[in-house]
Amino acid sequence: MTYDIQPAGSHFIDGAYVEDTAGTPIPVICPYSEKQIATVHAATPAIIEQALTSARRAQKDWAAMTGTERGRVLRRAADLMRERNHALSVLETHDTGKPLQETLVADATSGADALEYFGGLAGALTGEHIQLGEDFVYTRREPLGVCVGIGAWNYPTQIAAWKGAPALACGNAMIFKPSETTPLCALKVAEILHEAGAPAGIYNVVQGMGEVGQALITDPRVNKVSLTGSVPTGRKVYAAAAEGIRHVTMELGGKSPLVIFDDANLEDAVSGAILGNFYSSGQVCSNGTRVFVQRGIKQAFLDRLTERLKDVKMGDPQDESVNFGPMVSQRQMEIVQGFIAKGLEEGARLVAGGDRVGDRGYFLQPTVFADVTDGMTIAQDEIFGPVLSVLDFDEEDEVLARANATDFGLAAGVFTQDLTRAHRMVAGFEAGTCYINTYNLAPVEAPFGGSKLSGVGRENSKAAIEHYSQMKSVYVAMGAVEAPF
Numbered sequence: 001m002t003y004d005i006q007p008a009g010s011h012f013i014d015g016a017y018v019e020d021t022a023g024t025p026i027p028v029i030c031p032y033s034e035k036q037i038a039t040v041h042a043a044t045p046a047i048i049e050q051a052l053t054s055a056r057r058a059q060k061d062w063a064a065m066t067g068t069e070r071g072r073v074l075r076r077a078a079d080l081m082r083e084r085n086h087a088l089s090v091l092e093t094h095d096t097g098k099p100l101q102e103t104l105v106a107d108a109t110s111g112a113d114a115l116e117y118f119g120g121l122a123g124a125l126t127g128e129h130i131q132l133g134e135d136f137v138y139t140r141r142e143p144l145g146v147c148v149g150i151g152a153w154n155y156p157t158q159i160a161a162w163k164g165a166p167a168l169a170c171g172n173a174m175i176f177k178p179s180e181t182t183p184l185c186a187l188k189v190a191e192i193l194h195e196a197g198a199p200a201g202i203y204n205v206v207q208g209m210g211e212v213g214q215a216l217i218t219d220p221r222v223n224k225v226s227l228t229g230s231v232p233t234g235r236k237v238y239a240a241a242a243e244g245i246r247h248v249t250m251e252l253g254g255k256s257p258l259v260i261f262d263d264a265n266l267e268d269a270v271s272g273a274i275l276g277n278f279y280s281s282g283q284v285c286s287n288g289t290r291v292f293v294q295r296g297i298k299q300a301f302l303d304r305l306t307e308r309l310k311d312v313k314m315g316d317p318q319d320e321s322v323n324f325g326p327m328v329s330q331r332q333m334e335i336v337q338g339f340i341a342k343g344l345e346e347g348a349r350l351v352a353g354g355d356r357v358g359d360r361g362y363f364l365q366p367t368v369f370a371d372v373t374d375g376m377t378i379a380q381d382e383i384f385g386p387v388l389s390v391l392d393f394d395e396e397d398e399v400l401a402r403a404n405a406t407d408f409g410l411a412a413g414v415f416t417q418d419l420t421r422a423h424r425m426v427a428g429f430e431a432g433t434c435y436i437n438t439y440n441l442a443p444v445e446a447p448f449g450g451s452k453l454s455g456v457g458r459e460n461s462k463a464a465i466e467h468y469s470q471m472k473s474v475y476v477a478m479g480a481v482e483a484p485f
Ligand SMILES: NC(=O)c1ccc[n+]([C@@H]2O[C@H](COP(=O)([O-])OP(=O)(O)OC[C@H]3O[C@@H](n4cnc5c(N)ncnc54)[C@H](O)[C@@H]3O)[C@@H](O)[C@H]2O)c1
Pocket: 150, 151, 152, 153, 154, 155, 177, 178, 179, 180, 208, 209, 210, 211, 212, 213, 214, 228, 229, 230, 231, 232, 233, 234, 236, 237, 250, 251, 252, 253, 254, 284, 285, 286, 382, 384, 410, 449, 450, 454, 455
């Protein structure tokens, strides 16, 4: 099967595509052709109202089903998503510019994993029994109600599923607002869930910019907000959610350290640095963009990395042999070009890349800077593009302190053959997601999320259940009630 690029409607509400052309038009630009390939409209107040009413109504009946029944729907949706992986990946590639080679294995497949995993867990979600002499307490694990998910543009299908799957498993309804830059694939997630048997209104998608997000998260009918986005947006969304004391999950930005010791397996360390800087053209939240390399291995690391960069193949991202795509948008390309210029201006040594490629598509070369120091802008700010900074270090204590000298805390990695040191390092990292001798893997079974400014809460794994459900505690007295008077 193939999907039409232009969706049947901008929004998916109450089990169907809906449209309201009174909303601001949002052009969908293909990052490779730079052409407009579709148009959606931002949600109007009427569309937002429709989504909230529908979600609110549907949630009660969904929560009344058994976990096993809900799980069956999610697992059916996982199967459909896998069957349609190729069509979904092609659409994701049109929308994001990520190479088909990547989207075939990292987007809908990851979404399907989440649906399958949380579908499997749904029937096993329970409270507990606490005996207190004759009396006892039991707890009920209950849904939160209506959850709003707000997504970033780098992993649209994955984010829509990572938020939707645990929310629905726990008996909530979801209203998902994709990024206005990549609005297409979340609609397909909604369509698939509906086809798999999710009742109308349980998973809705509305389009729009920040204002639509704000309108959703400040509505009193909303009980939870889960954002994947930048720290500045996270501050605004968290503050708005705080007004109504709503539950939050914040998956925010990072500036993660990747530490490579002299004794590391060089080839693996270079592979880790490539995965942590150039996958998705560097547009990955958890990227290890501050690559601390111990002085003894520095030259060998730079030599091998620049050698491996010769295997980069840019071109039409729909061509499966292409392994490096354009930036998602002209704006993002210009932001990254600004950081590259800043790196040069502040005295970092350009070892590879640095330029735009060709005259079609928002392509930037994979860029490597060496001799980067801690105070440079490229070592401090999240770039969200293919820019790797190599910083030198000598001692373990020194590098750990420098690795942690950031307000971000999303991820961190270490390459070394000394496992004692590896575990010491990860114990010391101030980061939510750590790696030893690999980088950027995110299986659904493992918690994923950040500390410090990088976020609150965890996605994936059993940990996500805590963020989409609440405990009710019930005390049961078996005897007479004793009162003081
Ligand atoms: N931690 C993670 O899991 C993770 C994953 C992917 C991306 N990210 C982060 O996302 C950022 C890149 O994505 P982006 O540019 O789309 O981020 P962004 O913060 O600009 O936008 C994210 C989403 O928030 C919405 N939004 C913007 N202002 C809002 C407001 N005031 N109220 C409600 N919603 C609002 C946007 O429309 C979009 O849907 C990077 O910082 C990256 O690190 C984090």
